[in-house]
Amino acid sequence: MTGELKTKEVKTIVGRLKSRPQFLAVREGEKRRGNLFLLEVLNRKEESEARVGFTVTKKHGNSVERNRMRRRLKEAVRLHAGFAMQPGHDYVVVARRDVLTASFDELAAELKARVETRPKHRRPKDERPRNV
Numbered sequence: 098m099t100g101e102l103k104t105k106e107v108k109t110i111v112g113r114l115k116s117r118p119q120f121l122a123v124r125e126g127e128k129r130r131g132n133l134f135l136l137e138v139l140n141r142k143e144e145s146e147a148r149v150g151f152t153v154t155k156k157h158g159n160s161v162e163r164n165r166m167r168r169r170l171k172e173a174v175r176l177h178a179g180f181a182m183q184p185g186h187d188y189v190v191v192a193r194r195d196v197l198t199a200s201f202d203e204l205a206a207e208l209k210a211r212v213e214t215r216p217k218h219r220r221p222k223d224e225r226p227r228n229v
Contacts, residue, residue: 111146111147111148111149111174111175111179111182112145112146112147112148112149113148113149113150114148114149114150114187114189115150119148119150119187120150120152120189122139122187123137123138123139123150123187123188123189124137124189125139126138126139126140126187127139129211129214131207131210131211132193132195132207133192133193133195133196133199133203133204133207133208134170134190134191134192134193134196134207134208134211135190135191135193136188136189136190136191136208136211136212137188137189137191138186138187138188139186139187140183140185140186141185141186141187142185143185144184144185145184145185146184147179147182147183147184147185147186147187147188148186148187148188149174149179149182149187149188149189149190150187150188150189150190151167151170151171151189151190151192152189152190152191152192153166153167153191153192154191157192157193157194158194158197162197165197166192166196166197167192169196169197169201169204170190170192170196170204170208172201173201173204173205173208174190174208176205177205177206177208177209178205178208178209178212181209181212181213182212188212190208
C-alpha cells in the first residue's frame with residue numbers, strides 16, 4: 098500500500114452553502130464580529146452536517162485579491178475550524194480586507210475563536226429599556 102496517506106485524525110465533513118436563498122437565510126441568524134471577518138451563524142434546528150459559505154464583496158479589491166481571500170478562508174476552515182462547527186448550523190464568513198495581510202496562524206486562530214464563541218444572552222425587545 099505505498100502512496101497512501103495514513104492518518105488517525107477523524108475529519109468532520111462540512112458542507113457548502115451554494116445558493117443565494119441559503120446565504121440570505123443565514124443573515125437572519127447571529128452575527129459574531131471580528132477584526133478580519135464577520136461570521137454569521139444560523140441554527141437550522143435539524144440534525145445534518147454543518148454548512149459554510151464565503152462572501153467577499155467587490156469593495157475589497159479586484160478578482161485576484163478576492164479569490165485569494167476566499168482561498169485563505171476556505172483553507173483555515175478546512176484545517177482548523179471545521180471540527181468546531183456544530184451539526185445543523187450554517188456559517189457564512191464575510192471577509193474584510195485585512196484577511197490578505199494577516200498571517201495564516203492569526204487568521205486560523207480568529208476563525209476558530211469565532212466559531213467556538215457561544216451567543217450572548219439578549220433581552221427580548223418587548224422588555225422595558227434600562228434607562229426608564
